[in-house]
Amino acid sequence: MEFRDQVALVTGGAAGIGAAVAAALADQGARVAALDVDTDGSERLASQAAPGRIVGFPVDVRDAAAVEAVVNAWSRTSARSECWSASPACCGWGR
Numbered sequence: 001m002e003f004r005d006q007v008a009l010v011t012g013g014a015a016g017i018g019a020a021v022a023a024a025l026a027d028q029g030a031r032v033a034a035l036d037v038d039t040d041g042s043e044r045l046a047s048q049a050a051p052g053r054i055v056g057f058p059v060d061v062r063d064a065a066a067v068e069a070v071v072n073a074w075s076r077t078s079a080r081s082e083c084w085s086a087s088p089a090c091c092g093w094g095r
């Protein structure tokens, strides 16, 4: 549980590398926002994780305002903010 109580944001989180990163972070205790245009894939991934551990957001990462909105909302859900990013694009915050 290395990432317990931390929040993470993974772009392209519905499939492939992003989904693997999201699942690994969730397994380690993080709560993960998975941003992807594939909402079905995000929901499928979320359903396989512990309840609330992965939440899918239907976001095209080319839409900077939409990504920023999720970052702002998600970072407020924890006192500890960390970010890991994945394909197809990257964004991050942390301390």
Ligand SMILES: NC(=O)c1ccc[n+]([C@@H]2O[C@H](COP(=O)([O-])OP(=O)(O)OC[C@H]3O[C@@H](n4cnc5c(N)ncnc54)[C@H](O)[C@@H]3O)[C@@H](O)[C@H]2O)c1
Binding pocket: 011, 012, 013, 014, 015, 016, 017, 018, 035, 036, 037, 038, 041, 059, 060, 061, 062, 087, 088
């Ligand atoms: N898989 C590999 O071995 C490998 C190796 C080197 C580089 N890459 C690169 O890494 C990236 C990801 O690879 P992958 O195998 O995980 O791909 P993938 O197709 O399995 O997963 C990519 C995910 O990104 C999502 N996505 C695509 N465009 C998006 C957008 N604009 N906004 C939000 N989500 C979007 C897709 O819906 C999908 O869920 C690719 O750019 C690939 O070229 C992959």
